Amino acid sequence: MSQHPDASGAGSDSPNLDFAGTTPYEDYVQADVLTHLQHPVSDDPGEMVFLVTTQVMELWFTVIVHEWETASRALREDRVPVAVDALKRSVRELEALNASWTPLGQLTPAQFNSYRSALGDGSGFQSAMYRRMEFLLGEKSASMLVPHRGAPRVHAELEKALQEPSLYDEVLGLLARRGLPVPASALNRDLTQKYEPSEAVEGIWAGVYAEPDQNGEVIRLGEALTDVAELVWRWRNDHLVATRRAMGSKTGTGGSAGVAWLEKRAQKNVFPELWTARSHV
Ligand code: HEM
Numbered sequence: 001m002s003q004h005p006d007a008s009g010a011g012s013d014s015p016n017l018d019f020a021g022t023t024p025y026e027d028y029v030q031a032d033v034l035t036h037l038q039h040p041v042s043d044d045p046g047e048m049v050f051l052v053t054t055q056v057m058e059l060w061f062t063v064i065v066h067e068w069e070t071a072s073r074a075l076r077e078d079r080v081p082v083a084v085d086a087l088k089r090s091v092r093e094l095e096a097l098n099a100s101w102t103p104l105g106q107l108t109p110a111q112f113n114s115y116r117s118a119l120g121d122g123s124g125f126q127s128a129m130y131r132r133m134e135f136l137l138g139e140k141s142a143s144m145l146v147p148h149r150g151a152p153r154v155h156a157e158l159e160k161a162l163q164e165p166s167l168y169d170e171v172l173g174l175l176a177r178r179g180l181p182v183p184a185s186a187l188n189r190d191l192t193q194k195y196e197p198s199e200a201v202e203g204i205w206a207g208v209y210a211e212p213d214q215n216g217e218v219i220r221l222g223e224a225l226t227d228v229a230e231l232v233w234r235w236r237n238d239h240l241v242a243t244r245r246a247m248g249s250k251t252g253t254g255g256s257a258g259v260a261w262l263e264k265r266a267q268k269n270v271f272p273e274l275w276t277a278r279s280h281v
Helices: 024-029 047-076 080-099 109-119 128-136 142-148 152-163 167-177 199-210 216-247 259-267 272-280
Strands: none
Touching: 047 080, 047 109, 047 128, 047 167, 080 216, 109 216, 128 142, 128 152, 142 152, 167 216, 199 216, 199 272, 216 259, 216 272
């Protein structure tokens, strides 16, 4: 369709203005849906950024789960470079996720109190997409499905994620296929349980890292996993510090002890053998 110059400056070198229905941008991005999903529960002007930051983080969780599922599949098919590419994308995304703490990082208790009671029993603890991230990292727990009993789609997705191998299970499978002595107890473990580190696997990583000339590809994989582990640990700690500033040692809206509970979660190392092995290289 031809364009005619008008007061807005549209001409043959200007963007199209004329669409029969919704714009192709809208059809792809669904920005109208996305920007009308903000329903604050208080009159406090500061609540909007709390709600949107939480929504933005949910979107990043979704992208990161997608990358780690891509990486898991690639590892199962012995396509290590594809897995490393997906993990590296997730590292950049984790950086962006962590940067989104900025608007909430310095909330005072009075500012947070302005909308906190309106949140009722709502808590990030009930985030199903965060739980899928944790499951992919090997932090499995059937009891984490309980809050989602009333939401069939969410529950089914979490149940599937609970049963499936974690990203780290796929890594161990790959190491075993490459002839490394991964113990049967790690390969045939009950996938619905939390992964427990072993000295045998720690020894494998120490051996891999000690011979960089022979193990380039596996070391690249190990380093991408270590980057992921570090950034997840940073997310947990940034969350902990933001919480400490916003509410001190009060109990959480989700019913936990709050900061004391988060401290224990934040202490955990992701992919522990990739850290402990470093003492033995
Ligand atoms: C400064 C604002 C925030 C405070 C004060 C806060 C506070 C808390 C507290 C006390 C808990 C422990 C569970 C409970 O009893 O509620 C928790 C858990 C959690 N929060 Fe937040 N939170 C904040 C912001 C966020 C944001 C923006 C997100 C993004 C989605 C988030 C995601 C989570 C997740 C995923 C958990 C569960 C962590 C786990 O299972 O280890 N929180 N939060």
